Amino acid sequence: MNALNRREVVASLLERRGELLVVAGLGAPAWDCTAAGDHPLTFPLWGAMGSACMIGLGLALAKPARRVLVVTGDGEMLMGLGGLATIGAQRPGNLAVVVLDNERYGETGMQKTHTAYGTDLAAVARACGFATARIIRRNAEVSDVRSGIYRGKGPLFFQAKVKADALPLVLPPRDGAHLKHRFREALLGAQ
Amino acid sequence: MQGKISKSSSAEAIDWPAAIHRALKAQRVRQVSYVPDAGHKRLIELCHADKGMAAVPLTTEEEGIGLAAGAWLGGERSALLMQSSGVGNCINALSLASSCGFPLLMLVTMRGETGERNPWQVSMGQATPEALRLAGVRTLRLERAEEASAVANTAAKAAFEEQSAVALLISQQLIGVKSFEEKR
Numbered sequence: 001m002n003a004l005n006r007r008e009v010v011a012s013l014l015e016r017r018g019e020l021l022v023v024a025g026l027g028a029p030a031w032d033c034t035a036a037g038d039h040p041l042t043f044p045l046w047g048a049m050g051s052a053c054m055i056g057l058g059l060a061l062a063k064p065a066r067r068v069l070v071v072t073g074d075g076e077m078l079m080g081l082g083g084l085a086t087i088g089a090q091r092p093g094n095l096a097v098v099v100l101d102n103e104r105y106g107e108t109g110m111q112k113t114h115t116a117y118g119t120d121l122a123a124v125a126r127a128c129g130f131a132t133a134r135i136i137r138r139n140a141e142v143s144d145v146r147s148g149i150y151r152g153k154g155p156l157f158f159q160a161k162v163k164a165d166a167l168p169l170v171l172p173p174r175d176g177a178h179l180k181h182r183f184r185e186a187l188l189g190a191q
Numbered sequence: 192m193q194g195k196i197s198k199s200s201s202a203e204a205i206d207w208p209a210a211i212h213r214a215l216k217a218q219r220v221r222q223v224s225y226v227p228d229a230g231h232k233r234l235i236e237l238c239h240a241d242k243g244m245a246a247v248p249l250t251t252e253e254e255g256i257g258l259a260a261g262a263w264l265g266g267e268r269s270a271l272l273m274q275s276s277g278v279g280n281c282i283n284a285l286s287l288a289s290s291c292g293f294p295l296l297m298l299v300t301m302r303g304e305t306g307e308r309n310p311w312q313v314s315m316g317q318a319t320p321e322a323l324r325l326a327g328v329r330t331l332r333l334e335r336a337e338e339a340s341a342v343a344n345t346a347a348k349a350a351f352e353e354q355s356a357v358a359l360l361i362s363q364q365l366i367g368v369k370s371f372e373e374k375r
């Protein structure tokens with residue numbers, strides 16, 4: 001049984017976030033990031049499933065002096081698995097990926113994902129060339145994840161085994177143009 | 192599998208991939224992602240050789256839609272190279288560009304047109320312009336090498352200055368036909 005609470009993990013990673021840039025995959029990871037505090041430098045997705053890591057890569061290549069964190073789910077990550085190979089080929093030192101792995105498609109009725117049947121996403125990331133790739137099962141390990149995200153040599157990958165809870169929805173803004181504009185204004189200044 | 196590529200005489204005379212590369216430079220494109228096509232071989236080489244560009248090989252074309260969105264969020268411009276079969280892989284990811292109004296420049300070498308020798312390329316090639324239109328992407332056509340500079344600049348300006356999703360469809364007549372004959 002997975003032990004970690006996804007909201008607590010994300011809150012720990014995003015408190016005192018400083019200059020961190022965040023991309024949140026669609027569904028529960030976007031709600032988790034919003035529950036930790038809606039922020040102009042978080043870009044939450046409402047669609048384009050499978051794209052979260054690649055948005056993170058484009059951002060990390062564009063802003064090599066900033067730390068970039070992708071927070072996504074196991075289903076979203078499985079849909080874009082090839083992106084791990086693409087990131088592995090670029091090896092951005094400033095990019096970290098945290099997969100909140102509840103082993104379920106949480107938005108569609110809690111059907112099992114491939115990780116419930118044994119797919120080891122961290123092993124995939126390691127094989128693709130990530131500098132660090134680990135499965136996280138205990139709260140005591142979350143501080144390691146945090147120091148990796150903010151200071152570690154990337155690309156880093158953490159697969160956090162979280163409970164398959166259905167938690168209250170905490171929704172970010174839905175207007176994609178607004179989300180894009182506020183992110184760019186906060187990062188780049190008035191355009 | 193490597194077939195000979197036969198080119199039209201105008202394509203021999205004018206270095207149209209270099210003209211596209213210059214258009215990308217003029218629009219300050221910094222990230223160029225691609226799934227290779229024989230028709231993009233020279234442009235991919237030019238982008239890899241360009242120290243001002245990050246050339247990013249993809250495992251599948253829709254990755255490039257996400258990459259371009261992330262680049263734009265970080266203040267950089269990105270272009271995406273593929274052949275027409277890859278357009279089908281992009282359809283749902285294109286909702287990212289249309290929902291958020293991200294600029295997008297796709298350079299698509301066409302298969303399934305005049306002289307195609309692989310019948311399996313015809314289906315997606317023929318569906319490509321309409322599929323892009325349905326996904327909210329404006330299409331422009333490049334038919335002749337001598338038009339490459341003007342058309343590529345128009346496409347790049349439409350993408351980045353008007354901030355729209357644009358695909359430049361590069362005619363199979365221009366890139367040549369894969370012959371499937373062994374090299375001798």
